[in-house]
Amino acid sequence: MSQKQRLDLAELLQKVHDYSGLAHKADIARIAPSLTALPDGWHPNGDDTAAIPCSEGYTLLAMEGLLTAFVAVDPWFAGWCSVMVNVSDIAAMGGRPQAIVNALWSHDPESAELIVKGMREAADTFRIPIVGGHTNLRSNQPQLAVGILGRAQCLLSSFGARPGQLLVAAIDLRGAYQAPYLNWNAATTAPAERLRGDIELLPCIAEAGLAIAAKDISQAGLLGTTLMLMESANVGVNIKLDAIPKPEKVTWQDWLCTFPSYGYLLTTDHEHLPMLLERFHARGIAAAQIGEIASSPQLWVATNDDRQLFHDLSTTPLTGLSRPQMPTPQQEL
Incomplete structure (x- = not known):
């Protein structure tokens, strides 16, 4: 890949970083120190x-x-x-x-x-x-x-992500943008029964033990939501850009800043990946492994032979809500 192409990825990520709702999420860091400790056994602040x-x-x-x-x-x-x-x-x-x-x-x-x-x-x-x-x-x-x-009954929690797990994105691409914002609307014209079934996937996945951590893709976009998941668990993520499910005619810059009506990030173990993906595919929802969980709290994005750092939480925290010693949800119950 040429130097021009490598700079294109860096430029894309900078534009996404500047545009996405990260500033709104960073506002949480001003409030977080004022929060009092929760009772023993309660789930910590910072999840969905x-x-x-x-x-x-x-x-x-x-x-x-x-x-x-x-x-x-x-x-x-x-x-x-x-x-x-x-x-x-x-x-x-x-x-x-x-x-x-x-x-x-x-x-x-x-x-x-x-x-x-x-x-x-x-x-x-x-x-x-x-x-x-x-x-x-x-x-x-x-x-x-x-x-x-x-x-x-069983939690999917950002705090459950651990190095070695796989990162999956599941997004309903059967929609269109609702102008004037980058809101991907795959809901208001869809059959109600289908929407209820799609939502029911998540608790069923949790109860079947097919995923460990999860977050819905928010106004911060896919990469910003990944950062929030990372911060909760004090982990890093390596993402393959081209593996992210995306509508064919939408640019990467728009898509990485998009708030989808149905979009989730989940972490899973290698042996559960095929069954997890099949749950979404069976309902017509695009789902793919887009990366891996790492130990260093940095978010890296790669395409072809280029790899760029999107954000380093070790030097620039986001929400300030992190709990490194958090046990997994299965241990809590």
């Missing part, structure tokens, strides 16, 4: 949801706040996404969603109605009741936050 031990596994609790500009530009889709992203967080932990609450502010009753309509239609799609919340229609701008409750 809180995981509170109970008699039958874990109670899961999560919340998502949506960008104000997004809510203002596309209120119905923002309402839909507010439910979908919370469902994805519960699934990424190996759980099943149970109930939703919300906090809605708006200065425009019609916009507020569209937001709630989107939330209700998504809740109906996933068969999750909206059980309460807070409403203020006298705000100077639209804002939306949604919380969700779930249950998990």
Whole structure:
């Protein structure tokens, strides 16, 4: 590969690093030192949801706040996404969603109605009741936050990633961008029954022991989400760019900055890889091994004979939420 081509990969990764939602994730580091220690036996902060031990596994609790500009530009889709992203967080932990609450502010009753309509239609799609919340229609701008409750028998946790495991990406490519943002919408026009079955894959995978760690691909994009998984477990990752499932006509720069409606990173052992991939392929979801977990907390990306460092957590932490001595979820139960 020529020097020009090598510089192209470095330029791509720099653009992705600058564009992705890493700055939003880095904001967590300002707050993390103020968090008090959790009770003994509780799952640590830093995963996709809180995981509170109970008699039958874990109670899961999560919340998502949506960008104000997004809510203002596309209120119905923002309402839909507010439910979908919370469902994805519960699934990424190996759980099943149970109930939703919300906090809605708006200065425009019609916009507020569209937001709630989107939330209700998504809740109906996933068969999750909206059980309460807070409403203020006298705000100077639209804002939306949604919380969700779930249950998990067996956890998929970022803290479970270990060197030697394989990194898998599973993404539903049957969609299109929802302008004006890089949101890959493979949900709102899909059959509801199929969406429910696709979400059910994650708890079934957890209960079958086919994966150890997982995160849903968030606003930080695939590489930014990988960094968050790495930081939790204090590990590194080597990624093969060309192995990442991607729509044919989408550029790498856009795709690596994309927030997919159905996208997960999972770690697994070599012997479980074929069965894990088959679970996704059987439902028409693109899934592939895209890398390996390493011991040094650096994220490297390679294509052909070029290899570039995307981020080094040993010199530049992201969220500050890391627990090197964390036992695996199987040991906790």
